[in-house]
Amino acid sequence: MILHGYWRSGAAYRVRIALALKGLAYEQVNHDLRTGGQAAPDYAALNPQRLVPALEVDGLIITQSVAILEWLDERFPEPALLPAHADGRAIVRSMVQTIVTDVHPLHNLRTLKALRQDFGASEDQVNAWMARWMTAGFAALETLIMRHGGDFAYGTTPTLADCVVVPALYSAERFGVDTMPYPHLVAAARRAAALAEAAHPSRQPDADA
Ligand SMILES: N[C@@H](CCC(=O)N[C@@H](CS)C(=O)NCC(=O)O)C(=O)O
Secondary structure, three states: OEEEEOOOOHHHHHHHHHHHHHOOOOEEEEOOHHHOHHHOHHHHHHOOOOOOOEEEEOOEEEEOHHHHHHHHHHHOOOOOOOOOOHHHHHHHHHHHHHHHOOOHHHOOHHHHHHHHHOOOOOHHHHHHHHHHHHHHHHHHHHHHHHHHEOOOOOEOOOOHHHHHHHHHHHHHHHOOOOOOOOHHHHHHHHHHHHHOHHHOHHHOOOOOO
16 A cells, blocks of 8 residues: 655544554655645646545555545454444544544645635734634534543544544644643543554654654
8 A cells, every 4th residue: 555645744644543553554655745746747647636645555546534544444444443333433424524524624735825825814814714723623522522432532442533633633733722622632632642653743754854
């Protein structure tokens, strides 16, 4: 398996966590988002959306981190990253979507670039924008994790929710967002991150020194 990613990409980090939790070996091809590597012709041919991650397996190219996560869980079922019961799977997926659909697109690189370049936003305004959407998502997740969490975001074993929450917390901390109001989210994410240390951005081959 070849994971196309970038060390600081939250969406690629989601996939690295699942790969680590499942103990799967893979190669990395990294594309520096700071220099527009995601738009280079070779990669754009692979992923027409020009976003990382993408997973290449025997000629199959899967884009979209959640599609990759679900594929990994179906192809490599142990340890399972979705609960056995449909009710539990629905809760985990709603946690995943809270971040993936409703928060992350509002602060990914191209969105922030548009705010700065096309709408003249200052750095303070960009930071306030990010904090606004991250905290809205975290507040909802904190309630869901209080309701359904055990050691992890859902229950007592890691799930796809943790694969998503860990990078979301990493981004929030990177951008100085106050995470004190979300103690259950932070505790669950710390536990899951500790199980997938090899996936951490700072441990990737393309990470800044
Ligand atoms: N929904 C996509 C989002 C992917 C995404 O936004 N990736 C970011 C990095 S975290 C990216 O490639 N950004 C490049 C850009 O915005 O130009 C997924 O989950 O895979």
